[in-house]
Amino acid sequence: MGSAGVPTQGKSLYHTIRMPKGDTVFDGTADTPDDKWIKRRPEMVRLTGKHPFNSEPPLTLIKESFYTPQELLYVRTHGDTPQLDEKTHSVKVDGLVSKPLTLSVEQIKQFSKTDISMVMVCAGNRRKEQNMIKQTVGFNWGPTGCGNVIWTGCLLRDVLLHCGVDTEEARHVCFVGADKLAHDHYGTSIPMSKVMDPEGGVLLAWECNGEPLLPDHGYPIRVVMPGYIGGRAVKWLTNISVSKEQSTNYYHYRDNKVYPSHVDQQNVGPEGWWEDNTWCINDLNVNGAITNILHQQTHDISKPLKLSGYAYSGGGHRIIRPEVSIDGGKTWKMATITVEPKTQYGRTYEWSFWETEVQLTPSTEQICFRAWDDAMNVMPDRPNWTLMGMLNNSWYRIQVTKKAANTVELGLPHWAHKDAPNHPLNVLKAPHITDTLGGPTSTTTTTTTPAASASKGGAAPAVAPSVALMGGMAVTCSLAAGLLGFALAQRKTV
Amino acid sequence: MGSAGVPTQGKSLYHTIRMPKGDTVFDGTADTPDDKWIKRRPEMVRLTGKHPFNSEPPLTLIKESFYTPQELLYVRTHGDTPQLDEKTHSVKVDGLVSKPLTLSVEQIKQFSKTDISMVMVCAGNRRKEQNMIKQTVGFNWGPTGCGNVIWTGCLLRDVLLHCGVDTEEARHVCFVGADKLAHDHYGTSIPMSKVMDPEGGVLLAWECNGEPLLPDHGYPIRVVMPGYIGGRAVKWLTNISVSKEQSTNYYHYRDNKVYPSHVDQQNVGPEGWWEDNTWCINDLNVNGAITNILHQQTHDISKPLKLSGYAYSGGGHRIIRPEVSIDGGKTWKMATITVEPKTQYGRTYEWSFWETEVQLTPSTEQICFRAWDDAMNVMPDRPNWTLMGMLNNSWYRIQVTKKAANTVELGLPHWAHKDAPNHPLNVLKAPHITDTLGGPTSTTTTTTTPAASASKGGAAPAVAPSVALMGGMAVTCSLAAGLLGFALAQRKTV
Missing domain, CATH: 2.60.40.650 (Immunoglobulin-like)
Known part of the structure; x- marks a missing residue:
């Protein structure tokens, strides 16, 4: 049992619930030069083409074991997978702390070790069903954008207390990963209360199911937290900053939100919805x-x-x-x-x-x-x-x-x-x-809430209810991936 | 803004959102000798006869103001309302604390003061709609078993830290009230994590909407916590005990649970469901x-x-x-x-x-x-x-x-x-x-989960789907109260 006080599993359980191992192969092809060094399970269904490796396991494999093998856990990534080394990697802790520190992975591993068993879920799990109604800004996920795994690491709470966190002023903890994207490194934040809750289970994790993290899952260090959407669990962690405010990262503003349904690709920008963090989501739903x-x-x-x-x-x-x-x-x-x-x-x-x-x-x-x-x-x-x-x-x-x-x-x-x-x-x-x-x-006559600014106050545009499958490359890739997954699924059918 | 870090309101807001005051009158009649000393709003709709005073406001009054006047807040009580005096009342803190203490109300008020604005909701809110399908073990609530109020008090967290709480071992905080009932004093518990979360907002409250608690709402001290069902917010608080386990109080076991639907009045006892605290509820739903x-x-x-x-x-x-x-x-x-x-x-x-x-x-x-x-x-x-x-x-x-x-x-x-x-x-x-x-x-063929013991594993009895209104006195009283409330409601209709 972990000291986090959240549901945890001792190592013994690793053996009582089967975790099938499959062959992993190097992923490189002419199309994906950046991923040549990564070993992956070929069954994984690619959702956005060859690269980046957004993928989910075929339906037939999602329930093979209660704990999902790490190499069958869905992958959500925005660009190249950083090639890091735990011997040289470090995580900087700053912001509202009295002792800012840069911690090596070895130093992080000195904190009290704990496990959390939890379902990791992409907030977009089952998005394809939404995209069939009307295209969202996101690509298609089937119902396997999730998996149940055991993370091992130390409580971020302990690290922040060690760094002299200012619990009076601090209200958010911001994370940044090593993956450099078009606008910024990927980053986001979660409420301080979740981090500081001794039962909150927010970990700096270096193991998944008792093994080192795979490159696709944030090797050598990622943050994880149970009950929250996967989008907050920053991989390849490089920075932790304690703040009064939410993250100002581009991807914190542009991802993981639930707007009212009249907000669409036409009015989201002009009406200033992106800038409004009222619509951030953290908690998973049933x-x-x-x-x-x-x-x-x-x-x-x-x-x-x-x-x-x-x-x-x-x-x-x-x-x-x-x-x-x-x-x-x-x-x-x-x-x-x-x-x-x-x-x-x-x-x-x-x-x-x-x-x-x-x-x-x-x-x-x-x-x-x-x-x-x-x-x-x-x-x-x-x-x-x-x-x-x-x-x-x-x-x-x-x-x-x-x-x-x-x-x-x-x-x-x-x-x-x-x-x-x-x-x-x-x-x-x-x-x-x-x-x-x-x-x-x-x-439907869509109105707006007072939380929305006046610029958002107009009636929704009369969008014809188009039921359109997504267009462009992503579709092709998705369908191709779908066919691959489907073929594999068929092969496994009883 | 309160230091609890949960949504709070300063006193200034008391004046910006109207809180209508109505006449309160002494409640005594020949039928309710025990309540003669209590002043109440006559509009309150009684749900279980004259006594105890389980009541909700008429529908017409629930939205008169954003903050519900204390005397219009629903009342859930199990017996006589204790007649207490803040000058002599005290709260004992024991269990997993290094410094057990008995605190006077005056001593409790020395802790840092904070407010929480929150909706207080009986878990049975809207139960009448369930009772129309098939009688539950509970009496009829309309949709006004709730109200939004501002509690003022101190963080229970601060009190427990003052008492040297053992945060490693402790997992639950148990509460007992002064109301002596048939089986025990009313008591229950909530998770330690909720109490110790600096943002959790668990208060020992002595004020509601800026005024001393009314007898019906726990004068002189009650515990309150936002986001949870009202049944955990023990009134007339006398004991706080920090524990490894949930409360062993009779009412903790016999109330505030959600069993699978095949569990009914016939099998709940024989199959041992009461003893199983897996089914306790804390969080409100939408x-x-x-x-x-x-x-x-x-x-x-x-x-x-x-x-x-x-x-x-x-x-x-x-x-x-x-x-x-x-x-x-x-x-x-x-x-x-x-x-x-x-x-x-x-x-x-x-x-x-x-x-x-x-x-x-x-x-x-x-x-x-x-x-x-x-x-x-x-x-x-x-x-x-x-x-x-x-x-x-x-x-x-x-x-x-x-x-x-x-x-x-x-x-x-x-x-x-x-x-x-x-x-x-x-x-x-x-x-x-x-x-x-x-x-x-x-x-429906109801099965059971492995969480249920073997004794609960049988198929559900073939209960004919009876749609019966509740029988007995409670009905009469409820209907009478309903008529009263309805008459009042009618009078107020535009």
């Missing part, structure tokens, strides 16, 4: 997916259909109620939680695995999944489109299309093309697919 | 209501209909999107937030006020309200029945019944009798009203 069903898989409805998947929530909340429906949400069957997360002091930061069985009928049109957490938050039935497509947690839906007497084909929202006749999101279309877009066929 | 519409109010649909209400969430989350729908949730209109909560470090613990206008049509059957918070948690469309009927936050629905050419009658879920033809919950009836009950007409 989410989950069915992971054992593949796109265009057929099923004999005279037999029971097994369903299984994962579910998680934010804020330390535990999943108490995974449910499936085969009648559009009129009735629900409570699934069994098969692998229970470890809870401590009533909280957990891990995912849950669940399974159940349903008997489809000739009239079954859709299979839906939703989960409730212990604060009675629940996944909503319909997606709520927002500009960055973050925290999408609407019911995970599988479309059921009759093919022959007893045979149906199952369609998944994150694999199908929007025009496919059996695309699950088609069921959500007009009128309510337009509900968040303020379009002419919708009754 | 919730809200329409407060300007009265039951059986008529409306001319040729004119626009103004709607307004409140919304709040837990975990420091801010409401970003209040919405109304007049087509059963197919499309939504975003409402305007009219009174903005104060946020600090990205968090708020206050409610938001909102308003909008809709144009009903002859085909409008229902008006629905839901809210989203900044973690993209949203109120679900349907209620999820659980034994204690807590944290009900399903869409707030108003039924629209045609009466004449242009005239409709509006029906509210918390006023109507279940058999009233226009009861909003009737729209939710079979099949899915039974979804949580495991009844024979439902497809």
